[in-house]
Amino acid sequence: MESSIETLLKSELTKLGQQLRTLRTERGWTLSELSEQADVSEAYLSRLEGGERQPSLAVLFNLARVYDVSLPDLFGSTLENSKPVASERKASAGVVIRAGDRLLQEGNGLRYTSLAGGNHLADLHPLRVIVPVDRQGDHHYQHSGEEWLYVLSGQLILTLVDEQFLLNPGDAAHFDAFLPHDISATGEQDAEILLVACTPTRSLLKSYLSEKQS
Incomplete structure (x- = not known):
């Protein structure tokens, strides 16, 4: 028994x-x-x-x-x-994300945090991404949707197909995410960017933010 x-x-x-x-x-x-x-x-x-x-x-x-x-x-x-704390309260028109509530995660040599409200079915996915200057690897990614990024600090190299662009703080880029692309930092410090993707979450996670599966 x-x-x-x-x-x-x-x-x-x-x-x-x-x-x-x-x-x-x-x-x-x-x-x-x-x-x-x-x-x-x-x-x-x-x-x-x-x-x-x-x-x-x-x-x-x-x-x-x-x-x-x-x-x-x-x-x-x-x-x-249970009653939600103030930082978790959702308004009828959206949600407020407090700075202290965002968790920094790691994936594929990048550090990132979501700036959205955790809605995995949303079409828009804003991220704060830190690209280490010593990040290893030379990858090109492709996925559905489009991306927009804005450089907050450091210097970023954006690779689109076979062309490279050097982006400084204040520079931005908007491109079709189906084009082979990658990001890397150059110079003496990490690059920090805002990345907004209009794409299924899984596609984004399988590109920049997750290691390739063998």
Whole structure:
């Protein structure tokens, strides 16, 4: 006979799995797409959503990061049952993002933070991106949509197809993101830019902000 602890654990794993499936389907992602973003196998994710696997804390933190939610939210403990703090309040016309609420993330040698309200289904994706001057690699990326960027500090090299442009603070660029492109810093300091993409989030994450999968 199962102990009460085992019964409770099974119940909680089932709830967790249901919430994970809800978060994924709300964003319109397949298991394959989530696997690429979270760097976790499809089979593992499938077992999590089925309540058949007990996840590690590292996996939970990673999924919370990908879904842009808190750990309690993974277990269905959403803000519906609590009052949001002032910085989290959403107005009927949009959302305000406070400077202290933005988390700096890393991907493909870049440091970045979202300047949007965490709506993964939105068409517009503004980011603050720091391009380290010692960033390694020579990649060209292509994805659907278009991009606009503005250099805040440092010097940026924008590569479009086989042409390079040196951008200084105050310079901006607007281009079709389907053109092969890349960004890199030059000079003695990191480059900091505002990047606004009109593209599916997954396409953007698979370009600049995530490592290529082998």
